[in-house]
Amino acid sequence: MNVMMLLEMAASGFGDRVCVQNGPEKLTYSELLGAAGTAAQRLRESGAERIAILDVNSLAVPIGLFAGAWAGVPFVPLNYRLTGSELDRLIERISPCYLVVEPERVGELSGRPDTTVVSRDEFVSDSRSGADTAGDWPMEGDDIAVLLFTSGTTGDPKAAVLRHKHLVSYIFGSVEFGSADESDAALVSVPPYHVAGIASILSCAYAARRVVQLPAFSPETWIDVARSEQVTNAMVVPTMLVRIIDAIENMGGADLSRLRALSYGGARMPLTVIERAMELLPDAGFTNAYGLTETSSTITVLTPDDHRVAAASDDWGVRRRLSSVGQALPSVTIEIRDDAGNVLGPGERGEIFVRGEQISGEYLGHGALLDDAGWFRTRDGGWLDADGYLFIDGRTDDVIVRGGENISPGEIEEVILGDDAVADCAVVGVPDEQWGEAIVAVVVLHDGRSLTGEEVQKLVKEKLRSNRMPQQVEFAAELPYNETGKLLRRKVRADLLAGAVSEH
């Protein structure tokens, strides 16, 4: 198996359709196939063992991804925000490599041993100048297709390994070939070094859906391009959706009636945000997707129908599914296990384990972290309801141990976020002499709303149990997130300990 099969099928079925566009630049499926073949030939000639890209979303991304697959070398999208020694160390780890970079960074990065540095513009125009589709690509599914460096906050980043068999299985298991209409277009604003950025290229190619790339996200450009390009599908991380709906409200509304499918994922989405978004964009079907880099993107989906049914339900058990990540893909199985490895039943909180052909669970140099039966431990806590809807509690590393009892921050955050004065909330544990850890809630209020710490405590005590009640409630103007919308709990904790979060 090779991801090139996906592009070859699309090119043979829909060759003249636009595959990807960036501003006025466009590539059809046939053109992308030709450009990838030409770039693959350059790669083979260079002797590089990897193709890396240090760029925002551009045509070089799909060309580089498929050229690597064709030449049998891994594709490594790097975070374009990296500079200096951090970047130096990563490039060293992937050399000898063929490095495609933003034109203004060619000078800064040239002159390294074992690295061929090429400007993105030159790479794209050179690849497009030929249509070399002669050579075969390797069909060994165990070959590495993509290496993604994780944004680890301590130590050197780890490289997640996605092999061809994982990515092809993911696409075969979740996308129907050629299922997009010719007029469909997907707006891609997640960066290429995020697993969703890679998955969007493959999913859209196989569905034969035109990709419209957004090189740099701002809510205003997102809305502009969505309208001018008649975008029908889009994927956003929660922080992007918050900014988009704020911008729509500030504009007094925006006509996005062409937008039929809006999926979100990558981090926890506050319930109040999704409810506002559903009101503001009544024509859009919302999909919540949950997945990890190591699972080749999505493993569960909360479908548009699930959203509608949950939002309209008076039954709390159904309504709260709006804050779930939905049910497993048909090709994926999920289990919740306790610390001793016992499989838990519906409603019981534990750790999420997942199995399926698309699951890699592997880091470079560490082997695949799957057990003998193929199960991957996600290190995410959560629980399943009786109908298999999955609720995420957060990273198991974030679990608060208070007086010997494990307390999930997600459970408490869900309750606090349920108050409509609350815009955002993080619950963390801080060292406590008596209890080991004490629960602290950091709350962000909507403008013009007020809520006291005592009211927050009362809310949690009434909905949960008194041992879940935060000992301390702090108020902040905002919470720290990384650029793909992940809450930086370590920073929340560090700020609390440094007294940087002011009391209200």
Add this chain to the structure above:
Amino acid sequence: MAQLKPGARLRSAACTTEVIVVKAPPRDVEVSCGGARMLGSDEDRPGAVAPVDAAGEPTLLGKRYTNAEEDIELLCTKAGDGSLAVDGEALELKDAKPLPSSD
């Protein structure tokens, strides 16, 4: 007769059809296309090509094919005139269960 493996590729001896095995049954089977046994990726096409059975439906690009038990599923990666069968039983076009796009 041989046991299929998910991910294995087969090509027609009678036409241009190629498929990939998505779901394999736990028993030995013979897959045919256009009336002729399909070849594994390591087998050469025989010199004499069997004629395609004109009565069958062509195999369509990107479509999935399954048997009555639904314990075998083949995905067409290259279209062709021959129709697919397993142990003489014609395979049926499988209805797509659409999932929402998520990325």
